[in-house]
Amino acid sequence: MKNSSLKGQPKFRSNKERLSAFLRLFKKQDQVLILIVADPDSLASALAVKKLLQGKVQKVTISNVNEIKRLNNQVMVSSLKIPLTPFKPSLLTQHNKFILVDSQPTHQEVFKTVKFNAVIDHHPLTSGWSADYVDIRPDYGATATILYEYLKTAKLRPGIRLATAMVYAIKTDTNNFEKSAKTQDVLAFQYFYRYMNRHLLHKIECSDLRRSELKYFKIALENLKYVQKRAFTFVGKVLNADILVVIADFLNKVYETSWVFVAGECKKKLVVIVRCDGYRKDAGKLVSRAFKHLGSAGGHKEKARAEIPFENLGISPEEFTTHTLINLLKKHFRRLQKREAPLI
Template identity: 25%
Template sequence: MKAKGLKKPSTRKSKVNYRTTTQLRSDRFLAEIKNATRVTFVSHINPDPDSIGSMVGLAHLVKSVLGKKIRLTRDGLINRSENRAMVDLLGLELVPMDGIEWHEGDVAVMVDSQPKTGRHSNENGLPLVAVIDHHDTPGNVRGIPFVDVRKSMGATCSVVAEYLREQNVEVSFKVATAMMYGMETELMGFPRHASSADEEALLWLFPKADKDLLAEIRNARLPQSHFEGVVQALQSSFIYDRLIISWVHDLPQPELAAEVVDFLIRFEEVDWAVCAGLFENKLILSARASGANAKAGELLKKVVGRMGRAGGHDRRAGGAILMKSISFNAVEQAMVKLRKRLLKALHIDECRGQRLISRKEMLENLQS
C-alpha cells in the first residue's frame, strides 16, 4: 500500500488562543529540546496507533516550531493489520530501534510509555530528555528533565493535540489522520472514559482528518492466520464464574490476544476476559473488564508479579512473560499459576472451568 497524494504539512496558525499565568507544558517541552541537533521519538515495543500517532504529532510540532531534524522509530514489529495499514497508507517511515545510532547532539523523547516498565527491548544509552505518556503504570522517570504523564487522559495523542493547539500549529490531513486513529483506538468502543481534554482533541482533529483513509485503516484486510487464531481462542475459552480465560497456543501476532478479549468481554455472563498465548518465546497476556473502577492494570500487574511485566488502564491491561522454555509442561505450569492467581485476585472460588463452546458442539461443527 502507498500513501495517497500526501500534501505538504501546513503550518498555518490556528485561531486557538491559550492564556495562562504559568508556562505552558508545550513551552517547557520545546525549551528542553531547543539545543538538540536531532530529535528521535521512541515508544514501547510493538507500537500501537496511539504511540505512532503521538510520534507523528510531536515530530510535526518540533519541525514546525523549532525546525529540527526528526526521526521516528519502532521497537519490535508492527503486526496487526490495521496498524500496518496505518503506517503504509500514511507513508510513515519508522526506523527499527536495533538499527539506531546515536551521535552528539541527538536527544530522545519517549511517548506513550515510560522507562523501566519492561516495555522496551533495550533502553541502554538512550539520550532521554522527555517522557510524554498517559498510562498509570509507573516507570522510573528520575533524572529526566521533562516529564508529562497525564493519567486522566485517555490517549497520549490527546496530550500531543494540546501541545499543537497551545503552539498554534496547524496540522495536515496526514498528521490529523494518524492522531485521530490513535485516539480512536484508545477511546472508542468500551475501553475507558474520555476526559474533556480528549473530547476537545477529537473535535479539533476530526475536521482535518481524511475520513476515507480512516475507513481503509479500520477495515484493513486480514490474513488467514488471524481467523485460525480466533477459532482456536473460542475453542479454548473456559468460564470461571464471571471470568473467561482464553488460550491461543501460537499467536500469529501479539495483538491478537487483545482482539480476542475485546470480543469476549461482550459475553453477557462475564465481567472479566483474559487471553493468553505464545508469541516466539513470550507468553502474551491481555485482559478486559466490563465494570467501572475495575483497575485492570493493577490487577494484572499483581497477578503476573515477578513472572514478567504487566500494566494498563482501568478496564484493560496487557503483559508478557519471558519463558525460559516453551515446552508443554513449562507453559502449562505458568498458565496454572496465572489462573489460580486470577481467581484469587477476583475472589472466585477454585473451580473447574466450563467451556464456552462444548466439545460436542465442536465435533458437530466439524462433521457438518
Template identity: 30%
Template sequence: MSTAQQLHDLLTEGSELNIVCHNNPDPDCLASALALGRIASAAGIDERHIFYSGDISHQQNRAFVNLLEIDLKQFDPAAIQDLPPGSLLAFVDHSVPGANNRVPPGTAVDIVIDHHPAEGIDARFVDHREELGAAATMLTQYVRELDVDLDDTLATALLFAIRSETLGFLRGATCAEYDAAGFLHAHADRKLLRQISSPSVTGETIDAISTAIDNRMTKGAVLISHVGRTTERDALPQAADYLATLEGVDTTIIFGVIHDAIHLSARSPDPRIHIGDVLREVFEDVGSAGGHHDVAGGEIPLGIFADYTTDDAQLLAIVEQVITARLVAGLKLSNKSED
C-alpha cells in the first residue's frame, strides 16, 4: 500500500481533523495544512480546522493568508486535551509536541508530515523526509496520487509554498520539487502568484533591516548582527537573507528582541557549517534552536535576562553581548571584529 493510500485510509477513520501549524507559520506550513484539509474532505471528513500559535507577521505570509482566504483559528493548548471521539490531530511542517508549537509534550498525534530534521517522532502515520526541500512537495504528491480536486487556490498555495521554501529553487530543491511545481503550474493562478509575491513592506520592517545593517559585525566569512527590539518577527529572516548577499560573507546570523523572547535567524550555504546544529548546541541550555544545514532559527525566553528587563537599553546591550559571545565561541571565531 502506498504512503498516500495509508494516509487516506487513516483519514476515513476520523470524523474531525485538527491540523496544528507550527509557531508563526510560513507558506510551506499553511499550504500543507490547506492541502491536508482538502485530502481529508475527499476522505469524508466534514469538520476540519487549521490552528496556529504566535503571529503571522511577515507581509508575504499575511498576503498569502488574506488573498487565498485561508480559514485559521488561534490554538488553545487546553482544548487539545478535550477533543471529541473520532477527532484526529495532525502536524504539518513540524513533528514533535512542544517543539516549535504549543501542543503539550506527550500529546498523542495521529498524523505527522514533515521535512525538517527531528528526532523522537511518534504518530500513527509518519511521513518524514528530510531530503526534500518542502512539506508542500509531499502534500502535492498526495493530492496527485489520490486524485484530489485541485482548484486554482490550492495549486497557487502549494506552488508558492514550494518556491518560497526553496528560495526560488535555489535552496534544498530536489527533482521532487521541480516535478511538483511542473504539475501545479498548469492549475495555478498567475495573477494571484504575483500579488502574493509582491506585498507592501512595513516601515518597521525596513527600520529593523536598517538596524541590522548598522550593527553588523564580521569575523572572516561570518556576519553577526541584531535588529534591537522589534514587533516584526519576520524582519529577522529578511535581514538575514539580505546581509547574506554581502561580498565575502558565507554565514549570517541575526537576532533581536520580540515581546518576551530573543529570536534568531541564520543562513549558511557554507558546507563546512551545519548552522542548525550550531544554533542548537549554542542555545539548547537556555532555549530552543535548530534547523537545516543552511537555514535555521531559534527562540530564547527573556527570563534568563530578568534582572535587566526594566531598562530596555541595558537589556539590549546585555543581550547583544551574551548572544554574540555564545555565537563567537560556538563557531570558534576569533575575538577580533573586522567591522
C-alpha cells in the first residue's frame, strides 16, 4: 500500500479490528462534528458515519464548508432529508470530536484549523497533517465504498435514504463505473441498490437544470456554428457555469459531431467546456495548449474545461462571439493536426 508512509495510519488485521479502533475514539457524552465539502460522496459518507455513531454519542452534526450550488446536490439534500448545518466557527466550540470524510485536512484552509479525531477518505494521500484515526484508500472509487465496509462490519442495515445516497455517491464518483471503479465499488453498489428507492435516485439524477436556465439552450442553439464536425457556441453571461456543462453534454450526443466547445461568461471569466468521445482525441491536452498560458485549463481525454479571466484575453465579454471562440481554437487544431493527426 502506497499510504503506509503516512504516520498514524495503523494496520488492521480485519475490518472488525478497524471498526472497533474507530468506535473506541468516541464516548457516550461526545458531541461529534462531521465536516465535509458537500458533494454526493461526502454527503453519503457523512450520513453513513452518523449511522455508525447513532446511540453511541450524544450528538452528531454534519456541516458543509462550501455553498451547495449544483442543483442535483441541492435536490439530493432536500429529497433525502440530509440534516446539514452550514459551517460557522462557533460549531468548533460546540463540539468536542471532529471527523473529516471524503477530504483531507490539507484540502481546505478551514480544515487546517481543526484537530481531527478521524479522517476517512479516498483521495491521493497528502502529507503535513495527522489525526488520531486515519483511513485513506486512494484505490477506492468512492469514500462511500469505504464506509460500506464499516456498515457491513457493524451489521447495520441502511435505510432507504442512506442507501439511495450511497448509490448516488458511488455512481457519481466512479462516473457510472467508467473510471476508477474496483470490485469493492461494484459490491457496495449492488448491496445498497437493494435498499434504495430508484424513484428518489431518478429525481436526483434528473435534476440537471432549472426552468430559468432553459433560455440558455435557446441562445446556445441560436449561436451554434459548425466547422467541419466541430460544434462551437458562445452562450454569453451565465449565473452558474454548470449550465454550460449540461449544454455541452447535450450537443455531444448529436451524431457526426467530433468535438463540442461551449463557452460562456461567468464571474468575469470565459469558461470553456469541451466534449468529445476521447477516441484518438485528447480534450485535456487541447485546452491546456490553447488556454493554459491565459488561465486554468485541463481535463481528461473526453472532457475538459478552461477558465480564463477576460482581462487576459484582451477582449471584453460584450465583444466576444462564437466566432471569437472558433478563432481562439482554430490555430491549435491546425498545430495539433500537423503534429498529431489523430486529434481530429
